[in-house]
Amino acid sequence: MIAWLLFAAALAADPAPAPAPPTTAAVAPIADTDVREFVAISARKVAGRPVGGPIASADKVLLIARDDKGFPVIAISTGFPARQSLPAPPPNIVAVVRLRQRYDTPVPGPSASDLAFVTAHRLPLFVIGEWLRPAPMWEVAWVDDAVRFRSIGDVGEIGPWQD
Structure with a gap:
């Protein structure tokens, strides 16, 4: 929660205008194809880069929004404690990306906190x-x-849905 607040304060101090909100009324619970492809290519470029700051074992979190032309963009990029659940995202976010340093499940994949985040917010999450x-x-x-x-x-390219 503190990470979102610090980042929001930094954005408020920035004179650059925020991206315009999308014209759709609600965020789709399944990511649009262009968002999925954007994350698959752009977000993977962040994998392996160090996270700066005081958190030794931080995951990288990217919040995806749409710009004024409707294209996906990385609206917020921050480090977040690996063992902490993600808070509710700010408005106008169409997807969240969490880059995990290690897997903490018996079989690599989304963790219980990742599944709980989607249950609570009905927002696509990419791990x-x-x-x-x-x-x-x-x-x-x-x-x-x-x-x-x-x-x-x-x-x-997508695989089949799993429970």
């Missing part, structure tokens, strides 16, 4: 594993009144 190259990626979404996830390939 990228930094422990392997090429970095594995999963999309977690609210599908058919349940949280499901699927693997995403190097350029956005």
Whole structure:
């Protein structure tokens, strides 16, 4: 929570205008194809880069929004404690990306806190594993009144939904 507040304060001090809100009324619980492909290519470029700051074991978190022309952009990029659940994102965010340094599940994939985030906010979450190259990626979404996830390939190709 403190990380979001610090970042929001930094954004408020920046004179650059914020991206215009999307014209749609609500965020889709499953990411649009252009958002998925943007994350698959752009967010994986962040994998393996160090996180600066006082948190020794931080995950990288990217908040994805749409610019004034409707294209996906990284609106916020920050470090976040690896063992902490993500807070509710600010308005106008269409997806969240969490780059994890290590996996903490018996089989690599989304953690229980990742699934709980999507359950609570009905917002697409992409989890990228930094422990392997090429970095594995999963999309977690609210599908058919349940949280499901699927693997995403190097350029956005999708696997089947899993429970």
